[in-house]
Amino acid sequence: xxxxxxxxxxxxxxxxxxxxxxxxxxxxxxxxxxxxxxxxxxxxxxxxxxxxxxxxxxxxxxxxxxxxxxxxxxxxxxxxxxxxxxxxxx
Amino acid sequence: xxxxxxxxxxxxxxxxxxxxxxxxxxxxxxxxxxxxxxxxxxxxxxxxxxxxxxxxxxxxxxxxxxxxxxxxxxxxxxxxxxxxxxxxxxxxxxxxxxxxxxxxxxxxxxxxxxxxxxxxxxxxxxxxxxxxxxxxxxxxxxxxxxxxxxxxxxxxxxxxxxxxxxxxxxxxxxxxxxxxxxxxxxxxxxxxxxxxxxxxxxxxxxxxxxxxxxxxxxxxxxxxxxxxxxxxxxxxxxxxxxxxxxxxxxxxxxxxxxxxxxxxxxxxxxxxxxxxxxxxxxxxxxxxxxxxxxxxxxxxxxxxxxxxxxxxxxxxxxxxxxxxxxxxxxxxxxxxxxxxxxxxxxxxxxxxxxxxxxxxxxxxxxxxxxxxxxxxxxxxxxxxxxxxxxxxxxxxxxxxxxxx
Numbered sequence: 001x002x003x004x005x006x007x008x009x010x011x012x013x014x015x016x017x018x019x020x021x022x023x024x025x026x027x028x029x030x031x032x033x034x035x036x037x038x039x040x041x042x043x044x045x046x047x048x049x050x051x052x053x054x055x056x057x058x059x060x061x062x063x064x065x066x067x068x069x070x071x072x073x074x075x076x077x078x079x080x081x082x083x084x085x086x087x088x089x090x
Numbered sequence: 091x092x093x094x095x096x097x098x099x100x101x102x103x104x105x106x107x108x109x110x111x112x113x114x115x116x117x118x119x120x121x122x123x124x125x126x127x128x129x130x131x132x133x134x135x136x137x138x139x140x141x142x143x144x145x146x147x148x149x150x151x152x153x154x155x156x157x158x159x160x161x162x163x164x165x166x167x168x169x170x171x172x173x174x175x176x177x178x179x180x181x182x183x184x185x186x187x188x189x190x191x192x193x194x195x196x197x198x199x200x201x202x203x204x205x206x207x208x209x210x211x212x213x214x215x216x217x218x219x220x221x222x223x224x225x226x227x228x229x230x231x232x233x234x235x236x237x238x239x240x241x242x243x244x245x246x247x248x249x250x251x252x253x254x255x256x257x258x259x260x261x262x263x264x265x266x267x268x269x270x271x272x273x274x275x276x277x278x279x280x281x282x283x284x285x286x287x288x289x290x291x292x293x294x295x296x297x298x299x300x301x302x303x304x305x306x307x308x309x310x311x312x313x314x315x316x317x318x319x320x321x322x323x324x325x326x327x328x329x330x331x332x333x334x335x336x337x338x339x340x341x342x343x344x345x346x347x348x349x350x351x352x353x354x355x356x357x358x359x360x361x362x363x364x365x366x367x368x369x370x371x372x373x374x375x376x377x378x379x380x381x382x383x384x385x386x387x388x389x390x391x392x393x394x395x396x397x398x399x400x401x402x403x404x405x406x407x408x409x410x411x412x413x414x415x416x417x418x419x420x421x422x423x424x425x426x427x428x429x430x431x432x433x434x435x436x437x438x439x440x441x442x443x444x445x446x447x448x449x450x451x452x453x454x455x456x457x458x459x460x461x462x463x464x465x466x467x468x469x470x471x472x473x474x475x476x477x478x479x480x481x482x483x484x485x486x487x488x489x490x491x492x493x494x
Contacts, residue, residue, distance in 0.1 A: 020153065021153045038154075040154075042157070042219045042220060043157075045218075045219035046157075046218045046219050046220060049215075049216050049217075049218055052216065053216070058215075060215065
C-alpha cells in the first residue's frame, strides 16, 4: 500500500464517517456497507455524491460501482480509478 | 354519532425555544420572541426581523430519520414527542395513531438547494436523494409518522397560514366520527427569505428594522407580518380512550369549522370569517355569549386584522375578550394555528388571558372589539380560535375545559 493509497482510504473513511455519522472504529475494510455500516439504498445514492465531492470526479455509471459490497471495495474502486484500471463510463 | 374528543397532549417548538413550558413562560413574561435575521443581500427585500427558533436538541433522533428532515420536520417531531410524553403514551402506543400535520410549503431551503444545481450548474447529479423528502408537500406528516412509527391515516393539509388549525379540524373529525382513536395534529414551518419576500411583495410584511414593536396586531401603527417558524402539535383523543387509560385531559374540542372565501385569492373577507366562526359555534352548540375568549388569527396586516376585527365585532360585539399572540411570536405560519391553540388552552386552564403585545392604539378599522391591555384573570369558559390564510382558507375551532 502506497502513501497515496493511505490518503485515499482516509479520505473515503472521513467522508463516509461524517456523512453517515459512523463510528471510525467500524470503518474496517471488510465492513459490509449495508449489513455492517447500516447504509440503505438511499444512503448509497448519497454515498456516491459524497465520494464524488471528496475526490472531485464523477463516479456514477463507472464500471465496478454496482459490485461494491464492502468498505474495502470502495477503497479499491477509487484506487483503481486513480491508476486508470477501471476507466470509462459504463 | 359524534364522539367527544379531548386534547391529551401538547408539544411546541417556538421562537421562545423548545417545549410548551418555554412557550408559555415566554408569553407570560410578555416579552418579544422576535430577533434580527442575519444580514443578506436580496434586491426588493428589506425585512429585518423574524421569529426564529433557537437551536434545538435533535441528536437523539437516529440519522436514518434525520436524513429526510429539514428543520420544520425536526421541530414537528420534537413537538410530537413532547405531546406523547405529556399524554403518558409510550412509543408502542403511537403505532395505531393517525397524523394530520402540514406546512405552507415543503422546505424552501431544500428547494433552493435543488434549484441552485438545476439552474446554475444545469445538473441534478449532485443533489442528495434525501432532498426530495424534505421538499415534498407532506414532508412534515410523513416524517412525524416515520419517526413515531404511526400507522394510522396520514393527512397533510396545505392551507397556508391556516394549516395548523386545519389539521386540528381534520383530526377532530377523524376522531369524532370514529375513524381513529388518536390523532396527532398540528403544523410546522421554517423561516426562509422566500417566505418574507412573498409577504413583502404582497405589501403585507412588517418592514420594522428592529424587533421591538415589529409585530403589532390590531394597532393603528401595524405594518404587516413578521415571519416566524416553529411547530405545534396537539394530541386529539376520543374521550372514551382518554378516560380508559386515565390520561391527562387539557381540553375538549367542542366544535370546528373550515370554510373557503372564494371572493379573492388574497383579500380577507369579513363576512366569510364571521360565517366560519358562526359555523364553528353552531357545531359546538354554543352561542357567542358563551365564549370566554377569542384567540384571533390577527397577523398585523392592514387588511387581515381589519377583516377579522370587523367579523369578531359582528359575531361577538365589544364585550368578549380578544387578543392575538403574534405580537410576541410573530407569525409562525403553518405552526401558528397549533401553537396558538396550545396557548388558548393554557390561558383558559389557568384563567389568565394574555393581551396582544404591541397593541397600544387599537385601529377603529378593526371594529369595536374586546381588546385588553393587561392579563385578564378569573375568567374561564369555551374559547374560540381562528386561523385564516391566503387563498381564502378559514378555520375556527372551539376548545373548552373538559367537564364530565
